[in-house]
Every structure is written in C-alpha cells, then in structure tokens.
Amino acid sequence: MNFSLWLESLSMALGALKSNLLRTLLSLLGVTIGIFAIIGVLTFVDALEKGIKGSLSFLGESVIYVQKMPWIFASDYPWWKYINRPDPSMEEFRFLEKNLTYAEAVSVFAIRGGFTAKYKKNSLSGLTVQGITFQHNIVSDIPIEYGRYFTQIEVDRAVEVVILGNTVAKDLFGDENVESAIDKIIKLKGKKFRIIGILKKQGDNLLDAPSxxxxxxxxxxxxxxxxxxxxxxxxxxxxxxxxxxxxxxxxVEGEITGLLRIKRGLRPKEEENFALNRPEQFAVFLDGVIGVLTVAGWIIGSFSIVVGGFGIANIMFVSVKERTSLIGVQKALGAKRAFILWQFLLEAILLCIIGGIGGLILVSLLSFFSSDTFVISLSVSNMILGVSVATVIGVGAGIIPAILAAILDPVEAMRSV
Structure with a gap:
C-alpha cells in the first residue's frame, strides 16, 4: 500500500473515532489507567532511586572503608566476634598508605558529636565534628565554596583550623556574612580555631543522611x-x-585484605577480624527493592491494560459490524484488503496511543507532589516506553477485527443490514 492510501486509511480511522466520541472516550479509560499505573510506578521508582543515591553520595564512589563492623551483618556470624574486633589504627593507616599500589588515595576520618561552637555572642550546640587526613578530599567530595582546603602541613602538625558547613556558617555569622567568615576565629571546647573554608550548600536528602x-x-x-x-x-x-x-x-580489595592480614599477624586459616565496607552494598539492596517495586507496577498496570485491550478489541468488532456495508462498497470500488486492514488497525492503534498519552499526562501531574528531597519527573525514556506499550496493545487489540474486515466478501458485505 502506497503512502497516499496509508494517509487515507489514517484519515478514515480518525473520522470513525470522531463519529463515536463517547464510545471512544470510554474505551480509552482502560489503557489510560494501565499506562498511568506502569509509567507512574517507574517514575516513582526513578525518583526514589535518585533520592536514595543522592542521600548516599557522601560515601563516595569507588571507595572501600576499613572498619571494625560491617554495614550489613551476616545472620550466621556471632555478634560478639564483631564486638571483640580491634578498631583500625593510625599505624595500619600508615602501613596501607605506604604499601598499597592499587589505591588512588588513602585517608583516615573520625566523627564526633556534641561540640559547641562560639563566635562572639553567637553559639551553636550539638555540632558534629569530623577529623580527616590530607587525602580525604580525594576519597570523598568536599566542595569548598569560599576559602580553601587544608594543606599537608596543617594536617601533619595538627594546626587548629576548620572548614565549616554552610548551615553552621550561616547560624554563626548570618546569611549575608558567610563569605566574611573566612579567617575569623571561633571556639570549640575552649580552643580557638581559624576558619579557612566554607562548604557549598548541599540541602536536605531523602534518607536524612549526614549532610x-x-x-x-x-x-x-x-x-x-x-x-x-x-x-x-x-x-x-x-x-x-x-x-x-x-x-x-x-x-585494591584483594591488596587491602592481604596487607591487613599481614599487619595483624593473621594465620592463613584464621578468619579476618576487620570489615571492608563499600557503598555498592547499599546499591545491591536498593536494586532489589527497586526491582520488586518495578515488577509490582508492571503486574498492576498489566491487568488494567489487558482489560483495556479487550475493551478496545470489543469496540473494534462492533465497529467492523456497523461498517460492514461500507466495507463492501469500498471493496466494490476497488479498495484492496491492505487498505481495509490498515483502516481498522490504525483506528485501534490510535485509540491506544491517545489512551497512553492520557496516562502520561496523569503521570506528569505527579510532579506537583515533588519535594526538595524527592523530585518526581517524567523521563523521556518512560514517555517512549508508555507510547510503545500503548502501540503494542493497539496492534494486539485491532489485528483480528482488522483481518476479519479485510477478508469480507464485498457482495455479502453490501447485503448486510
């Protein structure tokens, strides 16, 4: 069938949909709800994944943490063995820093809460302080907005200098005087510290993780x-x-394991008394949760789409019945089977695509429920997926009625009432 006949089939399909507007709208509902359910869940999952990964961004990428406790506990491992493990030491840090060949950077950090910062008459209590070694800005992202990072000498000589988080700086110096905080002196536990940097504002995150x-x-x-x-x-x-x-x-993981076993004097048959934690452990757990939610969305949406597909197929059978005599006239005037087939098949596909677009519009309205920590947005890939699913349903729902219409005998068709 040439392009002009294909356009004529499309035109007749659109005309048929307009002539039965109420029936058309009712038949769209099943597909609309189905596409909304599937793409809505996928969009929700995308927002959830971005929010969680953003919350865990402070852990860094391609990073391994040597710690006493694992982040995910083995159910068959005695808890008291975890408790009795030794903490990582600065001696082990220096040993790894000297001998690791597969590491880009090695650092040590420690976190302690309960500090109070004072500047003139302003004070801020319940402050969390993190101590880090020089290469920590390579291991973890430390975005400086004003000022600078520590020098190697400042770290090695334990100089009393600090970098403030954005909110901490604003609480002590006011929103308009954050940049002026550089080189100011604050007190922590009675000791004077010079401010050398202010971090960029990070904002809230979905899991309320450390900021x-x-x-x-x-x-x-x-x-x-x-x-x-x-x-x-x-x-x-x-x-x-x-x-x-x-x-x-x-x-690097194999090298860390080998070096730590040597440093701690572990025999070949002795189990390791340290944990190597990686952010990917959370990613594996997250992928499992997201996979379950995605499957659930497809199952829920599939029921609606199947019902909608049967509804459209039923409408198409009715449409073929109503237009049987017209099909006979078209065939008598020389219309080929392909023309008749595409006329009805395009009608079914258009019904489903319109229903799918309606579902996508409903999904896009979910963006009004977005927040700073949970941003809902309809991605291009999900839009394409929605239209593709609708098209497939349209072909499935319309192919049999279209074939039946195409093979009708013209004489018998014109005799029908």
Missing amino acids: NDNITIMPYYTLAKMIPEGKTGIQPSISIKGFENDKDLQN
Missing part, C-alpha cells in the same frame, strides 16, 4: 589532640579510593 551543611571539619590529628583514640574517644576509619579502571575494585 555537609551541618558539619565542621578539622585535621584528624587536631581532633585526636582534643579527644584521644580509644573506646571512649574517637574511633578512626580508614577510607581507600581505588582506580576507576579497577573493575569492581577487585585488585
């Missing part, structure tokens, strides 16, 4: 002078960033 906005960063050795290491003091964690070309960080 750069509410933290104060100082050199690790400076924090260790104020609060010594130990069970009642700070407990350091070692963070190691692997190279991007190290697939799944297999090389």
Whole structure:
C-alpha cells in the first residue's frame, strides 16, 4: 500500500473515532489507567532511586572503608566476634598508605558529636565534628565554596583550623556574612580555631543522611589532640579510593585484605577480624527493592491494560459490524484488503496511543507532589516506553477485527443490514 492510501486509511480511522466520541472516550479509560499505573510506578521508582543515591553520595564512589563492623551483618556470624574486633589504627593507616599500589588515595576520618561552637555572642550546640587526613578530599567530595582546603602541613602538625558547613556558617555569622567568615576565629571546647573554608550548600536528602551543611571539619590529628583514640574517644576509619579502571575494585580489595592480614599477624586459616565496607552494598539492596517495586507496577498496570485491550478489541468488532456495508462498497470500488486492514488497525492503534498519552499526562501531574528531597519527573525514556506499550496493545487489540474486515466478501458485505 502506497503512502497516499496509508494517509487515507489514517484519515478514515480518525473520522470513525470522531463519529463515536463517547464510545471512544470510554474505551480509552482502560489503557489510560494501565499506562498511568506502569509509567507512574517507574517514575516513582526513578525518583526514589535518585533520592536514595543522592542521600548516599557522601560515601563516595569507588571507595572501600576499613572498619571494625560491617554495614550489613551476616545472620550466621556471632555478634560478639564483631564486638571483640580491634578498631583500625593510625599505624595500619600508615602501613596501607605506604604499601598499597592499587589505591588512588588513602585517608583516615573520625566523627564526633556534641561540640559547641562560639563566635562572639553567637553559639551553636550539638555540632558534629569530623577529623580527616590530607587525602580525604580525594576519597570523598568536599566542595569548598569560599576559602580553601587544608594543606599537608596543617594536617601533619595538627594546626587548629576548620572548614565549616554552610548551615553552621550561616547560624554563626548570618546569611549575608558567610563569605566574611573566612579567617575569623571561633571556639570549640575552649580552643580557638581559624576558619579557612566554607562548604557549598548541599540541602536536605531523602534518607536524612549526614549532610555537609551541618558539619565542621578539622585535621584528624587536631581532633585526636582534643579527644584521644580509644573506646571512649574517637574511633578512626580508614577510607581507600581505588582506580576507576579497577573493575569492581577487585585488585585494591584483594591488596587491602592481604596487607591487613599481614599487619595483624593473621594465620592463613584464621578468619579476618576487620570489615571492608563499600557503598555498592547499599546499591545491591536498593536494586532489589527497586526491582520488586518495578515488577509490582508492571503486574498492576498489566491487568488494567489487558482489560483495556479487550475493551478496545470489543469496540473494534462492533465497529467492523456497523461498517460492514461500507466495507463492501469500498471493496466494490476497488479498495484492496491492505487498505481495509490498515483502516481498522490504525483506528485501534490510535485509540491506544491517545489512551497512553492520557496516562502520561496523569503521570506528569505527579510532579506537583515533588519535594526538595524527592523530585518526581517524567523521563523521556518512560514517555517512549508508555507510547510503545500503548502501540503494542493497539496492534494486539485491532489485528483480528482488522483481518476479519479485510477478508469480507464485498457482495455479502453490501447485503448486510
């Protein structure tokens, strides 16, 4: 069938839909609801995934954390063995820093809460302080908006300098005087600290995870002078960033394991008494949750789409019956089977596409329920998927009625009432 006949089939299909507007609208509902259910869930899952990954961005990428406890506990492992493990030490940090060959950067950090910061008459209590070594800005993102990062000398000599989170700086100096906080002196636990940097505002996140906005960063050795290491003091964690070309960080993870076993004097048959934690552990769990939600969305939406597809197929059978005599006239005037087939098939496809677009419009309205931490937006890929599913349903619902119309005998068709 040439292009002009195809356009004529499309024109006749549109005319048939307009002539039975109420029936057309009613037959769209099943497809509209089905597409809304499927694409709505997929859009919700996309927003959830972005929100959770944004919340966990502080953990960094391609990073392994050497710690006492694993982030995900093994159900068959005695809990008291975790408790009795030794904490990572600065000696182990220096050993790894010297001997690791597959690491881009190695750092130590420790976090301690309960600080109070004072500047003149302003004070801020319940402050979280993080102590870090020099390469921590390579391992983890530390975005400086004003000022600068620590120097190697400041870290090694435990100089009393700090980088303030954006919210901390605003609380102490006011919204309009954040930049002027650089080189000002604040007090933490009675000690004077010079402000050398202000972090960029990060904003809230979906999981209410630790935020750069509410933290104060100082050199690790400076924090260790104020609060010594130990069970009642700070407990350091070692963070190691692997190279991007190290697939799944297999090389650096194996090297860390081997070096730590040597450093801790573990025999070949002894189990490891340390945990290597990776952000990917959360990603695996997240993928499982997202997979369940996605399957649930497809199942729920499929029921609606199947019902809508049967409804449209029924409408198409009725349409063929109503226009049987017209089909006979068209065939008598020389219309070919392909012309008749496309006339009805395009009608079914158009019905489903219009219904699908209606479902996508409903999904786009969900954006009004977005928040700063949970942004709902209809992606182009989900729009294409919605229209594609609707088209497939249209072909499935219309192909049999269209074939039946195309093979009608013209004489018998014109005799029908």
